[in-house]
Amino acid sequence: MKGKKRFDYILLIVALALVGIGIVMVYSTSAILAGDRFQDPYYFLKRQALYAGIGFVLMILMMFFPYEVLKRFAYPILILSILFLIAVLIPGIGHRAGGSMRWLKIQSFSFQPSEFAKLCLIIFLAYFLTKKEEKIRSFSFGFLPTIFLSGIVIALVVKEPDFGAALFLTVMVFLLLFVSGARLIYVVGAFLTIAPVAYYFLMNGGYRYKRLISFIRPWEDPTGASFQIIQSFLSFGSGGLFGLGLGEGRQKLFFLPAPHTDFIFSIIGEELGLVGVMIVVLLFFILTLRGIQIGLSLEDRFGAYLALGITLMISLQAVINMMVVLGLLPTKGLTLPLISYGGTSLVTNLVGVGILLHLSTHMERR
16 A cells, blocks of 8 residues: 655655765865865865755755656666766866866866766666566676676776776676676676776776785885875774864874865764764665665666665765775775765765655555
8 A cells, every 4th residue: 555655754864964964074174175275265165065055956856856757868868978978088178187087177167977977877777677677687688788888888987097986887787787687697707707807907007006005005105005094094093982073183184185085984083983983874874774675665667776776876885985994995086975075976966865765755655
């Protein structure tokens, strides 16, 4: 028996809480850096607040947007994301920073196509796996076309290069294929086929190889490749149970690189302590649990895959980021969803949350 059409307010509150924590921590981690670099301590705070505002408007729109309509635009959405990923590689259009071409820049605002591509690929896969439902266990008609079309997006992300995002997308595709009922032997076989390619890129990319070595032996090069992760360890180690206090962190003072993006979780540990870290982990756990519940409660396969894919997009990246800053995985360059500074990531994830909230109104409640 269907219940009343209502949004999952727990999911909404959790998402708002994570964004709120993110805005506070972005200011705490970036004020001194922004004051030194831009002569405005509120530079990153104002931009993050603007991105959050745009994201909230789009989230509300998606809460009332019929998700079935996305089926009709699955291919155009995929093509659009591919065009953006191609555009970012064109000199004069793509913006280079840190040795990578990952951004499209319009005046002072930048757009990262690889973040947008995550949600686009999920929407497309939700449609494609639903359409191929009867053939997904077939290698030629179900599994191979899915890998091929997803591989185009992933290859373009590798070309930027953004190996961490490409690896994340690959894992996400394999998990969605597994959930959709693809044969395990095909999934494992594809993984084993891709492994040598990943190994080649890892061993032949200078910075990627250094990151791997710094992960295995972090104390051998404390002022070089391991500098970032060691500063992260110091952040967590000095936080204790309740932290040094909001704004009182020391590692953000030009010691820990990217304290407002990739390593913001480290500063949470330093300033808010184990208690603050556990609150953030709990919020992501609740978001993941609610997302899975929404996906499993939907009768429509497209909606179910969409809900599970969006949940995976947010929760898997959160887990990877947390493991990286704790030294449990090599540095990947992936931000903490809904918390780290980054406009495209924040807006994309809030759009995903909006779709999830809309899907929650279609749950079978008993």
